Amino acid sequence: MTSGALIRVSQLWKSYPGTAVLERINLEVERNEFVTVVGASGCGKTTFFKLLLGEEQPTRGTIFVAGKPLAPEPGKDRGVVFQRYSVFPHLTVLENVLVGLELRRSKFLCRSFGRRRRDEIEQCERMLERVGLLSSANAYPDALSGGMQQRLALSQTLIMGPEILLLDEPFGALDPGIRADMHGLVRELYSELNLTVLMITHDLSEGFRLGTRLLVFDKVRVDPHDPDAYGATITYDVPVSRNRNNGNEPTIAALESGV
Amino acid sequence: MRLINQRPSRGAAIIVAALPFAALVVIYLTFSDIRLEANPQDKLLPSVESFADAIRRMAFEPSVRTGKILLWADTAASLQRLFIGIGVSALAGFTFGVLNGMIPWFSAAWSPLVRVLSMIPPIAILPILFIMFGLGELSKVVLIVFGTAPFIMRDMEQRVRELPREQIVKAQTLDANTWQIAVRVVAPQVMPRLMDAVRLSLGAAWLFLIAAEAIASTEGLGYRIFLVRRYLAMDVILPYVAWITLLAFLLDAAFRKLNAFLFPWYGTNR
Numbered sequence: 001m002t003s004g005a006l007i008r009v010s011q012l013w014k015s016y017p018g019t020a021v022l023e024r025i026n027l028e029v030e031r032n033e034f035v036t037v038v039g040a041s042g043c044g045k046t047t048f049f050k051l052l053l054g055e056e057q058p059t060r061g062t063i064f065v066a067g068k069p070l071a072p073e074p075g076k077d078r079g080v081v082f083q084r085y086s087v088f089p090h091l092t093v094l095e096n097v098l099v100g101l102e103l104r105r106s107k108f109l110c111r112s113f114g115r116r117r118r119d120e121i122e123q124c125e126r127m128l129e130r131v132g133l134l135s136s137a138n139a140y141p142d143a144l145s146g147g148m149q150q151r152l153a154l155s156q157t158l159i160m161g162p163e164i165l166l167l168d169e170p171f172g173a174l175d176p177g178i179r180a181d182m183h184g185l186v187r188e189l190y191s192e193l194n195l196t197v198l199m200i201t202h203d204l205s206e207g208f209r210l211g212t213r214l215l216v217f218d219k220v221r222v223d224p225h226d227p228d229a230y231g232a233t234i235t236y237d238v239p240v241s242r243n244r245n246n247g248n249e250p251t252i253a254a255l256e257s258g259v
Numbered sequence: 260m261r262l263i264n265q266r267p268s269r270g271a272a273i274i275v276a277a278l279p280f281a282a283l284v285v286i287y288l289t290f291s292d293i294r295l296e297a298n299p300q301d302k303l304l305p306s307v308e309s310f311a312d313a314i315r316r317m318a319f320e321p322s323v324r325t326g327k328i329l330l331w332a333d334t335a336a337s338l339q340r341l342f343i344g345i346g347v348s349a350l351a352g353f354t355f356g357v358l359n360g361m362i363p364w365f366s367a368a369w370s371p372l373v374r375v376l377s378m379i380p381p382i383a384i385l386p387i388l389f390i391m392f393g394l395g396e397l398s399k400v401v402l403i404v405f406g407t408a409p410f411i412m413r414d415m416e417q418r419v420r421e422l423p424r425e426q427i428v429k430a431q432t433l434d435a436n437t438w439q440i441a442v443r444v445v446a447p448q449v450m451p452r453l454m455d456a457v458r459l460s461l462g463a464a465w466l467f468l469i470a471a472e473a474i475a476s477t478e479g480l481g482y483r484i485f486l487v488r489r490y491l492a493m494d495v496i497l498p499y500v501a502w503i504t505l506l507a508f509l510l511d512a513a514f515r516k517l518n519a520f521l522f523p524w525y526g527t528n529r
């Protein structure tokens with residue numbers, strides 16, 4: 001593979017005292033890929049995201065983003081949406097989107113004023129309109145449904161124009177119908193904004209439907225007397241082609257028996 | 260229906276809530292009557308008239324000695340001490356709590372000290388305060404601060420730590436630095452918690468205030484009740500206690516209202 005990959009992970013290991021979580025992770029993600037990540041509960045998917053975010057540090061190995069080693073803390077090039085708690089409960093919908101722009105401009109007062117503020121609000125309103133939240137601009141997140149909160153979380157992140165979007169089970173808590181809407185939205189935003197997306201999901205078919213590439217995390221080495229002795233690694237890495245819906249079925253079945 | 264599932268209606272709730280109060284009044288009046296019957300000079304359970312008389316003297320007529328209306332002068336003096344003390348505690352608790360909850364190095368340095376200080380019974384250091392700060396206002400305020408600040412500090416620290424990690428990470432992906440996270444994410448979210456912590460500290464603040472006033476003061480609600488105790492003036496003490504209770508109740512209610520008003524997002528989020 002070329003070294004032009006946006007994300008490059010080589011020989012990454014992560015263990016906590018007494019628990020090996022990840023081992024021998026090697027991965028290259030090109031710009032504008034949509035990578036979905038599946039794996040058994042507790043196998044270390046979120047841990048992998050924490051490493052990518054910079055919230056946790058690898059035990060061994062390095063992560064490169066755009067050719068540079070990752071700073072050891074979260075930053076603005078990697079946006080994130082979690083399953084819960086992604087938005088700020090004390091800010092209204094509009095303020096939640098605005099806050100990123102304000103923080104970028106105003107390092108001390110943390111607020112923008114006057115004309116610039118009006119421009120920023122306009123920009124936020126366009127974003128809210130795009131995700132269908134404009135009518136709730138003045139509501140607090142608490143008053144929103146789960147799906148609307150996740151739309152808000154997406155717009156809050158995307159207004160900053162991150163290169164990489166990390167989604168950790170963003171639709172895990174949503175009803176199936178709303179989930180389908182959100183799939184559509186994420187696909188659209190992905191192609192409109194030329195994002196590189198990594199998304200964890202528990203739903204294998206969701207992984208196939210949304211992504212351009214699917215990763216399966218699993219343990220290859222298992223010590224039956226000490227289940228925490230070995231970590232998980234990437235056991236399957238399959239490209240998903242868009243226009244071949246039925247052709248995927250056997251692969252899904254094969255993977256499901258493997259997972 | 261099971262007892263745990265039977266709920267009083269609104270009207271019934273008011274009535275049953277009033278009953279214990281009414282019973283207390285009736286019991287008091289009965290025993291007061293019995294004692295005054297036996298000895299009209301009895302001071303332990305004064306009659307309604309002597310209360311009215313005492314209240315008129317304390318709350319509506321200037322004192323012959325100082326020319327001030329005593330109840331109001333006492334109330335003003337006590338509330339001033341209480342507010343300064345609790346205000347300083349709130350400020351210290353908030354600052355310290357946010358720093359401690361957010362910054363690992365800060366908390367590594369200061370948390371152990373605060374934990375130890377919070378173990379010292381405040382009344383035990385009252386003599387030290389009197390020696391160091393004299394018998395004036397300062398030592399009373401310092402006692403209130405000493406008695407309430409450690410709790411507020413530790414509560415705030417706890418509240419900051421309780422904020423979902425996701426929010427702090429999210430803020431960092433929005434390019435926020437430490438100061439910005441403090442100002443836009445942490446501080447506004449723990450503000451209503453601070454109001455709650457202060458409200459819950461008011462009980463302790465009253466306790467320390469009255470203790471300090473009882474020992475060394477020239478005016479104040481606590482000073483007054485301990486002063487008139489020498490004359491067994493129950494007709495003054497009981498109205499004063501009722502007045503302190505009312506003030507405490509009103510302050511508590513005011514803090515609740517203020518919290519709901521200032522932080523509309525908070526109530527439903529709890």
Ligand SMILES: Nc1ncnc2c1ncn2[C@@H]1O[C@H](COP(=O)(O)OP(=O)(O)OP(=O)(O)O)[C@@H](O)[C@H]1O
Pocket residue numbers: 016017019021039040041042043044045046047048
């Ligand atoms: N801070 C930590 N200290 C110790 N062990 C941890 C820590 N964080 C995670 N782990 C362990 O790492 C393992 C992987 O956790 P992780 O949250 O990454 O799993 P996951 O694949 O995201 O699971 P799920 O699908 O349920 O979200 C778990 O066994 C967990 O107990």
Ligand SMILES: [Mg+2]
Pocket residue numbers: 045046047168
């Ligand atoms: Mg997870």
